[in-house]
Amino acid sequence: MSENVVIALDAMGGDDAPDIVIKGVDIVRIQFPNARFLLFGDEARLNPLLDAYPLVRSVCEIRHTTHAIKGEDKPSHALRKGRQSSMRLAIDAVRDGEAGGVVSAGNTGALMAMAKFSLRTLPGIDRPALASMLPSPKGETIMLDLGANVECDADNLVQFAVMGADFARAVLGRVPPRVGLLNVGSEELKGSDTIKEAGERLRSIKNPPFEYCGFVEGDDITRGIVDVVVTDGFTGNVALKTAEGVATLFSNFLKAGFQQSLMSKIGYLLSKNGLKVLKNRLDPRLYNGGVFLGLNGVCVKSHGGTDAFGFANAVAVTIGMVSEGMIDRMIAHFKAFDVETKASSNEEASSSEVTEA
Known part of the structure; x- marks a missing residue:
């Protein structure tokens, strides 16, 4: 990577969060030394972990919130009540341009609902x-x-x-x-x-x-x-x-x-x-790392029961997509595809008119 890539992390999502999140960053920072991370979660729980990993602290910034989405929360409830949750704030960081992508090991349904609401779908999708x-x-x-x-x-x-x-x-x-x-x-x-x-x-x-x-x-x-x-x-x-x-x-x-x-x-x-x-x-x-494709931003779902190695792989996938400018390429391809579709439709209409004439 020639430029810094910023990834938003739901530090409270997953069975063993925030421990696996910090340890996962410690693994992935070696492979991607230019990557930086926004940690959304309870600073009272995150700071002691970062004290044990000073090199991780140097590439992270904590965004404090005590609210986290639970595994049993219904997507509709999470969407209504979870605006200040670690998951929603991490997604919003992508929407607001502070981060290129978001990773969460939290509730899949809630992540899908929040990401679709906050990021919206790309044009043509x-x-x-x-x-x-x-x-x-x-x-x-x-x-x-x-x-x-x-x-x-x-x-x-x-x-x-x-x-x-x-x-x-x-x-x-x-x-x-x-x-x-x-x-x-x-x-x-x-x-x-x-x-x-x-x-x-x-x-x-x-x-x-x-x-x-x-x-x-x-x-x-x-x-x-x-x-x-x-x-x-x-x-x-x-x-x-x-x-x-x-x-x-x-x-x-x-x-x-x-x-x-x-x-x-x-x-x-x-x-x-x-x-x-x-x-x-x-x-x-x-x-590890299911990707929600079609959103106006990179959003990756890590398995909730994964360990630090698995979470690091989900983050690595996210960094790869952000670094390659996948969203911009996807927008360009769909724009070209839409033009081709319209052109084909016009040709078919013209042929039909000639046949009828």
């Missing part, structure tokens, strides 16, 4: 989407939506594709990003009318900021054949939870297998280094 990364043999694959929108139309899916491509470019450095639309088959005739319409529209975009690769199936998600997998929030959330469950099941089976006999225990010792590589590759903390 109807709904924000929740995106995250999954491991694949070729690196990471971005998937969206993961639950923010249970029902989506073709317009939403096309918008998700553009947003996901910009995310892949900013965070993973994929140029051009490869985008696939999740379906029950790769053939063009398969799927619902919504999926087929979205596919036709993605294929028809002139000079898109990504490479559209057509339909992909569920087993393609972790194969790495595309950089971005686009789907509705219902399907995306089910797929994500299924992948997490399979990973846990595989880990438990593997652990039980190595404990069955003396020979299996010896086998574990012989393969210990390889298993360590596998464990590190599948470590969920490496993929």
